[in-house]
Amino acid sequence: MLDGEQVNRLKDRDGNKLSDAHLRKKLAEKHPCISPVYERTFNFVHLSGKHFEVSIARTDDETRMAYFQISGHDPHRPDETYFEAVDTFFEATKPAGMLLLAFCMARHQREAVMASMPTDGG
Template identity: 80%
Template sequence: MTESPEQATPLGGMGLADRLKRIDQLESELTRKGAAILGKAVDLTHADFFIFGALRRTLAQARGFRDLIEARNFPCAAAILRLQIDTAMRINALSLVDDPDATCKAVLDGQQFNRLKDRDGKKMSDAYLREKLATDHAWISPVYERTSDFVHLSGRHFEVSIARTDDETRTAYFQISGHDPQRPDETYFEAVDTFFEATKLAGMLMLACLTARHQPEIVLASMKKDDL
């Protein structure tokens, strides 16, 4: 697909099933931590509702991605990876505005994100939001660009339909099916590992927002610890 982000955990000899299980475990962790924060929350605002929707979307896409990889449906799985990055981009956008609640209310009222502006007066287009997220996560841009090819009909759909080639006869064999041509599990490793990183990033941004809003004492304690 493209260059993978650095892995936080050495994967060693993990197979495809274990890699997918890692995503499943991350889903459970995000659910547990999100519930722990929101279970004590009061005076919920539009920003909270927006993050609720983002968390629900993140978890649904993670489950869908796992199902699609298990079903050997790479084109749809790659498109969902692109959508997972899209979620992270929009949650990160809340740090670019002075009034997250007003921004989220506008989105919940039906305004398109790319018509809203950040605190510097710049329109928050997809390209701009991707650039801002990639400032601290350089792997975002190349993965976003490659997976966007699966969101729109492109030459990538032709490429993944090739089952095998014969160099001697210069013949290509295609599989017209909803399932991928027969490929080894290793073919999916990079996409699965990158999806894990995208889901972790989106989850980290959402939990950070919720913690800052509803448990500011934790953020303050962390800042004081960093100053020591």
Template identity: 35%
Template sequence: MTTVGTTAGAEQALANLVRAETGLLDLYQHQMVNRPFGYQDLYLLGIARRTLANGQAFKKCVEDRNGLVAAALLRLQLDTVLRLYALYWVADPEDFAGRVFGGEQVDRLKAADGRQMKDRYLIDKIKDRNPWVEPVYKNTSGLIHFSDRHIHSAIRLDGNDGAAQFLLGPTNPEHEFAEFQELLEAFFHCTGMIVVAAGDWFANFDTIHRRQPPPGKEMRPTS
């Protein structure tokens, strides 16, 4: 958190995030009712579940002024974006979704061009149209695993005499809501990308994507 925003800007970003989450729920409630579905649909259900779970925790972190975990959740939301867009780069989306359903990791599977879908590959595929993705990925990746970022977050240095203070609490009480504007905007953009991509995928299921029901009886979601 290095950019100081405004209270109005942070409030608008939060409102945008809530609107995107509502849009995601509306999309799935419209698309996933009373029809057969396959592995791609299950994949998209997992995407939505993680998106909304991350969002709920992220908003709570903002409310608590817990910037350390809020930034880590932003990284997780970006990971969800990358894994959703992976569907666009594989030769057979239904087979790919089925393999992930069976426990295989996305980054160990290959795209249609034969390359493994590591984070670097997925970022390169979307960064031209979304240049903010790369710096957000770089700035938040150090918060997933324990790193120097966590150590520095526990230290406060007095600029006058160099005295150190140690912060052991879970939150950042010195942070104002306005300081979360940048994080809120980035989280909203990630969530918005998920809504758009999922909507596009649903719209094109029956024309360009193959669907194969999972083994066992046919499943028809009703709510």
């Protein structure tokens, strides 16, 4: 990957391609919040109607026209729109924070981490 190989062309240790669907499934096994977060955000990654929806400044029902605003300032939106975005971002980044914490603990408190690991191979 660091040499420029696309992630979805790489394979995991079981030979599965690292597609979005496979990565989501594997990550959701330990972090169930990933699936709903993915469902709410994947349209922002892949160009879709969500990109256009958030750019709509106003609509006119009579003429069935939508007016878009693409600028450094958002059109007025209910606060809930932003709350959902922030909550979703938090849920999406929480596993990365947990992995970082685990890495730091393993590096700086190796004995305590090893003592807490199951010894039955599970």
